[in-house]
Amino acid sequence: MNLPTSQSQLVTLKANLEGIEKAQGELFNLRSEFDTFGRELATQFNELPEQIRNQYMEHVTNSLLAFKTKLELKLNSNVQQAIHEAQDAFRLELDEAVAKKNYVTNGGLQHKINRLLQTSQARIAELTPMWETKCSKLQRNLDGLATETRDKIVNDLENAEKNFRDLEAELRI
Numbered sequence: 001m002n003l004p005t006s007q008s009q010l011v012t013l014k015a016n017l018e019g020i021e022k023a024q025g026e027l028f029n030l031r032s033e034f035d036t037f038g039r040e041l042a043t044q045f046n047e048l049p050e051q052i053r054n055q056y057m058e059h060v061t062n063s064l065l066a067f068k069t070k071l072e073l074k075l076n077s078n079v080q081q082a083i084h085e086a087q088d089a090f091r092l093e094l095d096e097a098v099a100k101k102n103y104v105t106n107g108g109l110q111h112k113i114n115r116l117l118q119t120s121q122a123r124i125a126e127l128t129p130m131w132e133t134k135c136s137k138l139q140r141n142l143d144g145l146a147t148e149t150r151d152k153i154v155n156d157l158e159n160a161e162k163n164f165r166d167l168e169a170e171l172r173i
Helices: 003-046 050-103 107-172
Strands: none
Touching: 003 050, 003 107, 050 107
């Protein structure tokens, strides 16, 4: 049984919002993993010579940038896919409504189809900014997480280097 256009669009948008919420949960898990990684990295850096630490820092920075780029591409891809799916679902239901209109001459049914079309368009217009806002918030969260993680690693490396220099100074004394 086909749902009316506004209900099926709402179901599609709800599924998209659930996907965004799931992605935010995965971001929380990634952040936890990054924190653990940063602590382990700081511990291991105390034992490495400066040149190796610098090379490793460059590698980590490049890896983080690649990871952020990959996340941005995936997010953009998912956003575009969700937009296309919502548009396709709306077009399908619109095509069905037009087909019914072409075969039905009853004025009351024609009026209901037009009202359903207007209601659907209004509901999509109402929900689209909210969905775009959530996508934008997720993007900002991703950017913030990548920046925060990179800054934490850089700070941990700087602390490790300072500790290493202090240790070298103590050993010379």
